[in-house]
Amino acid sequence: MTSPRPDVPSDGSVPAPPPGCPAHRPESGAPHRLHGPAAAADPRAVYELLRREHGPVAPVLVHGDLPAWLVLGHRENLEVMRTPSLYSRDSRRWSMFEQGRVPADSPLIPMIGWQPVCVFADGDEHARLRRAVTDGLAQFNRHGVRRYVTHHTRRLVAGFASRGEADLIGEYAERLPMLVMNQLLGMPEENGPRLVEAARDATRGGPAAPAGEDLMAQTLRTLVRRKTERPGRDLASRLIGHESGLTGDEVVDHLRLVLLAANEATVNLIANTLRLVLTDRRFRASLSGGQMTLPDALEQVLWDAPPLSVVAGRWAVGDTVLGGRRISAGDMVLLGLAAGNADPEIRPDRSAPVHGNRSHLSFSGGPHECPGQDIGRAIADTGIDTLLTLLPGLELAVSEAELVTGAARLTERLESLPVRFTPEREAVPGPELRVSAAPPVSQPLPAASPQPPAPPAVPAPRGELSRWQRVLRGR
DSSP: OOOOOOOOOTTOOOOOOOTTOOOSSTTSSOOEESSSHHHHHOHHHHHHHHHHHHTTEEEEEETTTEEEEEEOOHHHHHHHHTOTTTEESOGGGOHHHHTTOSOTTOTTHHHHSOOSSGGGOOHHHHHHHHHHHHHHHHTOOHHHHHHHHHHHHHHHHHTTTTTTEEETIIIIITTHHHHHHHHHHTOOGGGHHHHHHHHHHHHHOSTTHHHHHHHHHHHHHHHHHHHHHSOOSSHHHHHHHOTTOOOHHHHHHHHHHHHHHHHHHHHHHHHHHHHHHHHOHHHHHHHHTTOOOHHHHHHHHHHHSOSOSEEEEEEESSSEEETTEEEOTTOEEEEEHHHHHTOTTTOSOTTSOOTTOOOOSTTOOGGGOOTTHHHHHHHHHHHHHHHHHHSTTOEESSOGGGOOEEOGGGSOEEOOOEEEOOOOSSOSOSGGGSGGGSOOTTSOOOOOOOOOOOOOOOOOOTTOOOHHHHHHHHO
């Protein structure tokens, strides 16, 4: 039974549940597990089942069978994102922590274990820390970022171009964002491959995770010491000298935050967009006909397969009502980004294109909206465009049904993307591979300049196709 969406009374009282509706408290009844086999096999089906049974806010169980609320409605997600006075980012408020029900080795700890960084702060402290991060990222213009992306894409493709086959997840998507972000942080280029492996170990968990975390922390501390003595035009130097007055530890913590957060989201964005391009007949036909650009395809992916499906989380500051559900102080509230993007109240026809519509939830919203989303878009857009140009005849090496998607950390993740293409007899030609094609971080990027809003995509004139369209038509 689908729950109605009663309005909250003006006096602030909590309405009684409508007759026949599921219990409000997540501890009662039989909430669905977000970490079970069903959720891992088809999380979208689970979201729709929860929507039918509970409405826009559903009781669920996370790892350890701990209770939480999953927000499924688009409107309700925005309400949580935009109201930090009711829904805090400080995970220390979680009642499960206070009751000692979260074990130290819980897989939730890497996501919600409190740290002195902006994503776990509210109010003035959040504003102070976030301002340093946003100002640091704002100094990079799109042209400089795209040069780095092109440079590293060519290097990665050179490693498998002669084989005629590759796994575009393990050999490309999981490597490119970290290599680019390393240079934006101010890291020497030669440190890139080592940090890529360390970040993969840290985010995947398991026995190798502690060593990966230690290597990242040690490398970032070394970077901060070096940039304190010899600053440049990079994120580390900007954080060190920012007027917010970050301590050395705060600089290291925020460099790590940017590195991991940008990497995970952008890896998934690249992977999901490549999958769409290689499997979705609608887009292949539309692209060939000159009506769809790569930015349009990225936007469709941000609606249909957001880089992060579920974000944990927010914690209720006091007793309140959300989507007709009574939320108690200390409850965990999970942002269902994928479910909110599919809310039938805003997308009654999910087959309709969403060109030019950026009201999706993929980059969150409110005071904690992702500050690096433009950089993530630039990495995915330029990386995919360059990759398709370098790999003629690119196609899937397996059937679409054989592609495996996992649900690690509450987020759908394409595990591999085997492809084949016309092999190169020699490595990708040399001039573009020289460091001069993308200057090392010791050579500063061009000074930041205000970027005007991106103009709307203009279809190619009849008889004239863009490079992106010619590549797909050639296939």
